[in-house]
Amino acid sequence: MSEQKLAAEVRTEFGKGFARRARMAGRIPAVIYGHGAEPVHITLPSKATTLAVRTPNALLSLDIEGEARLALVKDIQRNPIKQIVEHLDLLTVRQGEKVTVDVPVHVTGDVAPGNVHNLEMTTISLEAEATHLPTAVEVSVEGRAAGEHVHASDVVLPKGTVLLADADALVVNVSEAVEIVEEEETAEEAAPAEGAEAEEQSEAAAE
Numbered sequence: 001m002s003e004q005k006l007a008a009e010v011r012t013e014f015g016k017g018f019a020r021r022a023r024m025a026g027r028i029p030a031v032i033y034g035h036g037a038e039p040v041h042i043t044l045p046s047k048a049t050t051l052a053v054r055t056p057n058a059l060l061s062l063d064i065e066g067e068a069r070l071a072l073v074k075d076i077q078r079n080p081i082k083q084i085v086e087h088l089d090l091l092t093v094r095q096g097e098k099v100t101v102d103v104p105v106h107v108t109g110d111v112a113p114g115n116v117h118n119l120e121m122t123t124i125s126l127e128a129e130a131t132h133l134p135t136a137v138e139v140s141v142e143g144r145a146a147g148e149h150v151h152a153s154d155v156v157l158p159k160g161t162v163l164l165a166d167a168d169a170l171v172v173n174v175s176e177a178v179e180i181v182e183e184e185e186t187a188e189e190a191a192p193a194e195g196a197e198a199e200e201q202s203e204a205a206a207e
Contacts, residue, residue, distance in 0.1 A: 003059050003060065003061035003070065003131070004048075004051075004052035004058060004059065004060050004061065005060075005061045005062075005063070006044050006045060006048055006049060006052065006060055006061070006062055006063070007044075007045065007062075007063050008030075008042040008043065008044055008062045008063065008064045008065070009027070009042060009043050009064075009065065010040065010041065010042055010064060010065055011029065011041050011042060011043050012041075014041070019086065019087070022043050023046065023084075023086065026045065026046045026047070027043035027044065027045065027046060028043060028044045028045075028046050028049050028050075028085055028086070028087065028088060029041070029042075029043055029086075029087050029088075030042050030043065030044055030087065030088035030089070030090055031087075031088075031089060031090065032062075032069070032071050032090040032091075032092055033089070033090070033091065033092065034091045034092035034093070035092050035094075037092065040064070042062075042064060044062075044088070046085070049085065049088070050084070050085050053073050053076055053085060053088070055135055056102075056103065056104055056135060056136070057072060057073065057101045057102075057103070057133050057135075058072075058073045059071075059072055059073075059093070059130065059131065059133060060072075060073065060090065069092060070092070070093050070094065070095070070130065070131070071090035071091060071092055071093065072090065072091045072093050072099060072101075072130060072133075073088060073089075073090060074089045074090065074091045075088070075089035076088055076089075093130035093131075094130065095130075095131055096129060096130075096131070097129065097130045098127050098128070098129060098130070099127070099128065099129075099130045099133075100125065100126070100127055100164060101125070101126055101127075101128060101133055102123040102124070102125050102126075103123060103124055103125075103126050103133075103134050103135070103136055103137055104122065104123055104135075104136045104137075105119065105121055105122055105123060105124055105136070105137055105138075105139055105155075105171060105172075106136045106137070106138050106139070107119055107138075107139050107140075107141055107172060108138050108139070108140050108141070108142070109140045109141050109142030109143070110141070110142060110143075111141050111142075111143070111144050111145070111174050112143055112144060112145040112146075114146075114176060114177055115144070115145055115146050115174055115175065115176055115177060116174070116175060116176075116177050117141045117144070117172050117173070117174050118172065118173045118174075118175065119171070119172055120170045120171060120172060120173055121152070121165075121169060121170070121171045121172075124137060124152060124155060124163070124165050124171065125163075125164040125165045126157065126161045126162065126163060126164055126165075127161065127162040127164055128158070128160060128161040128162075129160055132160055134158040134161060137155055137156070137157065137158065138156070139154075139155055139171060139172055141172060141174060144174045145174060146174055146175050146176040147174065147175075148174045149170055149172065149173055149174070150170075150171045150172040150173075151167065151168055151169060151170060151171060152165045152166060152167050152168070152169040152171055153167035153168070154171070155171060
């Protein structure tokens with residue numbers, strides 16, 4: 001994963017009022033913590049930061065008023081309605097340092113005809129180098145039939161990563177596709193019957 005370079009500004013103001021003014025000025029409030037140091041409160045450019053954090057576990061190369069620092073995005077707070085980024089929690093990391101991350105699981109391939117797959121784990125916990133974080137892990141279900149499972153221990157991990165999730169945890173489950181044809185036919189059969197009953201009531205009323 002490549003580093004996203006961003007220019008940060010140290011902030012000394014806090015609270016909702018400041019956060020609102022910062023966002024109006026095109027900045028996103030953030031806090032950096034880790035390595036036993038005091039948290040550093042900063043603001044980041046909205047447009048570039050929003051693009052950078054589209055990637056899970058984004059690694060940011062920050063220029064904090066002349067001081068270079070690497071930081072991993074640990075939490076993103078978004079507006080529940082507009083979904084814009086309102087605040088970031090960042091973790092200071094160093095070259096070669098091992099960190100724990102939850103990586104998205106992507107399913108590839110097609111199961112055997114008449115079957116469907118169910119993704120039971122959308123992310124999987126791994127340990128990896130902070131500067132070489134995988135963006136996702138892939139799980140193939142090609143040709144798998146009902147009753148087959150993919151557990152965490154079956155996942156092919158990216159080079160340099162270690163599985164932290166329970167090895168027996170179920171990642172993907174394959175089952176038979178559920179037929180709903182009978183239900184549809186029952187509904188169609190009921191519709192004419194209801195129509196006939198309404199017609200009989202109408203004729204009776206006319207008499």
